[in-house]
Amino acid sequence: MFPKLDPLLHSELRLAVMSILAGVESADFTYLKTQTGATAGNLSVQLEKLTAADYITVEKGFKGRKPCTTCRITPAGLEAFNTYIQALQAYLPTAQK
Amino acid sequence: MTPQESLRLITETMNNNRLDIIRRSGKHFLLWGALLTFFSLLVYALWKITDNAAWNNLWFAMPVIGFLLARLMEGKEKEPRPQNTISRIVGGIWGTFGIFACLISLFTVLYTLLDKSDNPIGQIVVGASLTAQIVLLFGMAEAASGIALKNWAIRIAGFVTGIGGVILYYVTGVGKEQMLLFTLAGIVLFVTGLIVRNQHK
Numbered sequence: 001m002f003p004k005l006d007p008l009l010h011s012e013l014r015l016a017v018m019s020i021l022a023g024v025e026s027a028d029f030t031y032l033k034t035q036t037g038a039t040a041g042n043l044s045v046q047l048e049k050l051t052a053a054d055y056i057t058v059e060k061g062f063k064g065r066k067p068c069t070t071c072r073i074t075p076a077g078l079e080a081f082n083t084y085i086q087a088l089q090a091y092l093p094t095a096q097k
Numbered sequence: 098m099t100p101q102e103s104l105r106l107i108t109e110t111m112n113n114n115r116l117d118i119i120r121r122s123g124k125h126f127l128l129w130g131a132l133l134t135f136f137s138l139l140v141y142a143l144w145k146i147t148d149n150a151a152w153n154n155l156w157f158a159m160p161v162i163g164f165l166l167a168r169l170m171e172g173k174e175k176e177p178r179p180q181n182t183i184s185r186i187v188g189g190i191w192g193t194f195g196i197f198a199c200l201i202s203l204f205t206v207l208y209t210l211l212d213k214s215d216n217p218i219g220q221i222v223v224g225a226s227l228t229a230q231i232v233l234l235f236g237m238a239e240a241a242s243g244i245a246l247k248n249w250a251i252r253i254a255g256f257v258t259g260i261g262g263v264i265l266y267y268v269t270g271v272g273k274e275q276m277l278l279f280t281l282a283g284i285v286l287f288v289t290g291l292i293v294r295n296q297h298k
Contacts, residue, residue, distance in 0.1 A: 068177065089100075
């Protein structure tokens with residue numbers, strides 16, 4: 001029986017955001033926007049969903065005079081991300097595992 | 098998305114992100130390489146014209162100017178660069194090198210200023226070996242960066258500059274020409290920046 005895929009991560013933009021945050025200590029909103037190619041509005045919505053699930057934390061502040069939004073993956077988010085990857089591998093044909 | 102598409106997205110995103118962070122760190126090599134080349138040539142020229150080794154004190158201005166320029170560069174970035182393990186390690190290596198190079202220079206200056214004994218040979222030995230020590234430290238930092246960045250050219254450049262620099266220093270003797278070893282180190286650092294930027298495009 002195939003494991004259930006986390007519906008929160010099984011979305012292109014949210015998965016891309018989690019893939020970026022899994023490899024860095026933190027990332028700025030504008031950096032995530034450029035890397036994913038998403039619009040600011042769509043990215044904000046997806047970040048809110050990930051925050052609500054406690055997969056990431058979003059910190060709003062200032063760098064000098066510029067406002068900045070810093071996103072970080074949480075331990076729960078990292079665990080969910082790893083579980084998701086393991087689950088995905090179960091779907092692959094044996095030859096590709 | 099199919100599972101294959103999801104895995105491809107994860108792999109590509111993580112890979113692109115990693116390369117982007119490393120590529121961006123190349124500009125710090127370019128900045129410090131250019132500064133090192135500039136200061137070494139400036140000190141060399143002033144030392145040669147005036148025949149006064151006190152121009153070496155100008156070196157203390159380099160970390161201050163470099164730090165300010167680095168901050169200015171970061172401030173001008175449209176999107177702040179995140180840190181990953183590699184960029185943090187490389188940053189740590191060069192930060193540590195900078196601190197040790199400054200401390201060793203400071204100790205040498207203090208020693209030569211405070212030593213009131215009639216021991217000019219001791220002062221000359223301490224002061225003279227400073228360039229060799231810093232070049233050796235530089236080579237170590239460069240080689241360690243090559244290991245972190247998994248780049249053989251940078252690793253070899255580190256060993257050649259560090260060990261070769263010390264040999265060259267003792268072969269050519271102590272004089273103002275020793276500043277040209279720092280020019281060489283500056284060029285190596287600048288080329289490292291170009292390699293990092295191009296390799297991870």
